[in-house]
Amino acid sequence: MKRGLTARYPGPGGMFIVSFLCHAVALAIVANWNLFGELKPDETPVTYVDMVTLPVASPQSGTPAPAAEKAVEAPPQPAAPPAPPPVMSHPVQPAKPAKPAAKAPAAATPGNAKETPAAESNDFTQRMAKLEQLAQERRQAEVLERLKKKGTRTGMPGAKGAEAGSDYPTYLQSRLKDALKEVMVSQTKSPYVIATITVSPDGRIAQYHVEKGSGDPLFDDAVQRAVTLAGKSLVPPPGGAKFKGMFRFRPEGVGINK
Amino acid sequence: MRIILLLALLLFAPQLVLAQGYIDVTAPASRKLKIFVAPTSLPGEAAPQVGQELSELFGFDLGLAGPFEISPRDAGMAGADLVLKSAYSVQGGGVTLECRLVDQVLNREVTAKRYTGGARELRRMAHAFSDEVLRAVTGQKGPFTGKIAYVTKASGNKEVFVMDYDGRNPQRVTNNGSINLKPDFAPSGKEIIYTSYKKGNPDLYRRELFTGLEARISSRPGLNAMGAFSPDGSKIALVMTKDGNSEIYLIGRDGKELARLTNSHAIDVSPAWSPDGSRIVFVSDRLGKPQVFIMDADGGNVRRLTANGAYNVTPRWSPKGDRIVYARKEGSGFQIYAINPDGTQDTQLTSAGSNEHPRFSPDGRFVVFSSTRSGSEGVYLMRADGTSQTRISPSNGQDSHPTWSGNM
Numbered sequence: 001m002k003r004g005l006t007a008r009y010p011g012p013g014g015m016f017i018v019s020f021l022c023h024a025v026a027l028a029i030v031a032n033w034n035l036f037g038e039l040k041p042d043e044t045p046v047t048y049v050d051m052v053t054l055p056v057a058s059p060q061s062g063t064p065a066p067a068a069e070k071a072v073e074a075p076p077q078p079a080a081p082p083a084p085p086p087v088m089s090h091p092v093q094p095a096k097p098a099k100p101a102a103k104a105p106a107a108a109t110p111g112n113a114k115e116t117p118a119a120e121s122n123d124f125t126q127r128m129a130k131l132e133q134l135a136q137e138r139r140q141a142e143v144l145e146r147l148k149k150k151g152t153r154t155g156m157p158g159a160k161g162a163e164a165g166s167d168y169p170t171y172l173q174s175r176l177k178d179a180l181k182e183v184m185v186s187q188t189k190s191p192y193v194i195a196t197i198t199v200s201p202d203g204r205i206a207q208y209h210v211e212k213g214s215g216d217p218l219f220d221d222a223v224q225r226a227v228t229l230a231g232k233s234l235v236p237p238p239g240g241a242k243f244k245g246m247f248r249f250r251p252e253g254v255g256i257n258k
Numbered sequence: 259m260r261i262i263l264l265l266a267l268l269l270f271a272p273q274l275v276l277a278q279g280y281i282d283v284t285a286p287a288s289r290k291l292k293i294f295v296a297p298t299s300l301p302g303e304a305a306p307q308v309g310q311e312l313s314e315l316f317g318f319d320l321g322l323a324g325p326f327e328i329s330p331r332d333a334g335m336a337g338a339d340l341v342l343k344s345a346y347s348v349q350g351g352g353v354t355l356e357c358r359l360v361d362q363v364l365n366r367e368v369t370a371k372r373y374t375g376g377a378r379e380l381r382r383m384a385h386a387f388s389d390e391v392l393r394a395v396t397g398q399k400g401p402f403t404g405k406i407a408y409v410t411k412a413s414g415n416k417e418v419f420v421m422d423y424d425g426r427n428p429q430r431v432t433n434n435g436s437i438n439l440k441p442d443f444a445p446s447g448k449e450i451i452y453t454s455y456k457k458g459n460p461d462l463y464r465r466e467l468f469t470g471l472e473a474r475i476s477s478r479p480g481l482n483a484m485g486a487f488s489p490d491g492s493k494i495a496l497v498m499t500k501d502g503n504s505e506i507y508l509i510g511r512d513g514k515e516l517a518r519l520t521n522s523h524a525i526d527v528s529p530a531w532s533p534d535g536s537r538i539v540f541v542s543d544r545l546g547k548p549q550v551f552i553m554d555a556d557g558g559n560v561r562r563l564t565a566n567g568a569y570n571v572t573p574r575w576s577p578k579g580d581r582i583v584y585a586r587k588e589g590s591g592f593q594i595y596a597i598n599p600d601g602t603q604d605t606q607l608t609s610a611g612s613n614e615h616p617r618f619s620p621d622g623r624f625v626v627f628s629s630t631r632s633g634s635e636g637v638y639l640m641r642a643d644g645t646s647q648t649r650i651s652p653s654n655g656q657d658s659h660p661t662w663s664g665n666m
Binding site: 169172173176177180181183184185186187194216217218221224225226228229245246247248249250251252253 | 279280281282283284285286287288289290291324325339361363364395396397
């Protein structure tokens with residue numbers, strides 16, 4: 001091979017082209033395997049800006065619900081001034097013009113009877129708006145605090161797991177958790193199953209392989225049912241890729257007896 | 259060139275996202291498997307009461323078993339994890355019963371069986387499929403085709419009877435008008451030993467259930483009682499008083515004395531084998547009050563098991579060897595307890611009425627016992643954790659001393 005190359009030396013131009021091709025191929029492989037995360041063009045850094053709008057008490061990470069899809073698409077619309085949020089549409093501003101009138105009525109008794117309830121109503125509305133805003137801020141702070149405590153990465157409500165920055169393993173974990181809750185049954189104290197799950201690019205469970213069974217047929221079957229149930233409504237992994245992950249299924253609050 | 263091809267191949271190979279390490283998936287406490295017993299379908303000759311009987315039988319067996327919750331008939335198959343389908347046909351005096359268990363979630367048939375026999379065997383066939391359902395779902399066969407032997411005074415005297423585990427189909431074993439006590443099944447379930455006063459002395463008899471052949475295997479002076487077959491069926495531990503006070507001996511199936519296991523001034527009674535045959539649990543008052551002790555099968559290495567309660571009697575080892583049930587005197591009656599063979603986790607299982615003579619089912623899922631909670635003494639069964647206590651006595655007579663055979 002070496003002699004063959006030497007015998008057919010293509011000259012400096014040819015060598016340059018071969019070298020260029022090799023480098024391009026190597027670079028593409030490195031970028032494709034995500035060895036340099038920042039080189040992957042379709043991913044953006046994970047941010048949590050959407051988290052503050054968590055609408056439910058117990059969010060299901062990555063639930064691909066249609067309503068949530070609308071919520072994701074909604075942000076461009078509120079930017080238009082004609083449709084302000086309901087809280088802001090309360091007549092807080094119109095209450096200000098009433099203030100000068102509120103000073104004068106001390107002498108002008110006829111209008112007093114009508115304007116005082118209006119001013120009170122405005123004050124009340126203002127206070128309510130403030131309270132609502134405070135409550136919302138508190139809720140947002142609590143959610144952020146919970147997320148900080150929970151860990152570094154988590155799924156997003158309403159996300160499909162396919163968006164840039166979303167976390168497919170967490171999405172799949174969430175779907176499997178929901179399914180396991182539905183079918184959980186065991187007859188031993190601390191069973192656990194370790195299984196490899198492969199999701200095909202079209203979102204189907206392509207393979208479910210038990211690496212280690214629990215020895216409890218009831219629990220083993222429950223896990224298989226959970227995987228089957230979860231597999232009925234999965235969204236495809238991001239980037240048209242296959243997803244393969246190893247999962248450990250076990251009852252909540254039970255340690256692992258190895 | 260090859261290197262370039264290889265690189266190009268790697269470049270255009272399907273992408274694979276790999277998650278590193280385990281991803282934990284947890285769920286809260288266990289629930290029960292919802293099973294729907296579908297109405298029995300009937301090809302051929304009509305016998306509607308049979309379908310009703312089968313549905314009730316499956317519902318009783320599987321509802322009692324523990325892992326299942328029977329879906330109500332109105333709910334249909336919706337929401338059920340498993341569906342039990344059955345069909346039968348009647349041809350002359352014969353019946354063919356076909357049963358299938360289908361997993362609705364996994365969309366697969368878990369098990370299917372066809373039974374053929376006489377019309378009188380229909381319940382037995384259905385119990386056999388209940389056993390099969392438990393085997394398919396939990397990995398361990400059910401005990402529903404086993405029989406329960408018990409002593410009843412329904413006919414005026416204490417006679418030994420045998421019935422299905424659910425109290426149906428009672429059949430007389432002894433009919434001598436005397437006192438017959440403490441039956442125990444051989445591991446095969448085909449033989450029974452019991453003590454009878456029919457010849458004056460309390461002697462031990464061995465009887466084949468299907469042929470009715472009987473032999474008196476121990477008639478030594480004094481008591482020959484509380485016989486217990488060893489797990490391999492080759493030996494019998496027996497209480498005798500031939501040497502003065504009651505002691506535990508080992509005899510062969512033919513009655514030949516093999517060994518004396520206890521030798522104390524105290525009363526030693528109620529021997530029961532560990533499932534591996536290496537140890538025997540028994541009751542002795544050698545420390546003043548009746549307590550449960552364990553010894554090796556050769557009579558050595560005696561140690562006290564129960565530390566609580568002043569009066570503990572009638573111990574029995576579970577088939578898995580992990581628990582021992584016994585009765586403790588509390589007030590004027592008894593209550594049933596279960597304890598680990600190392601003396602830990604001493605747990606009370608019953609509280610209503612007076613409850614005695616506990617015995618495990620052959621799979622260890624249930625405990626059968628006698629109780630006075632409803633007035634007259636009757637046979638009851640419960641799960642090994644004390645739940646689902648159910649009366650199964652077929653009569654209102656005095657039924658006691660139940661013991662559960664292996665599957666026959």
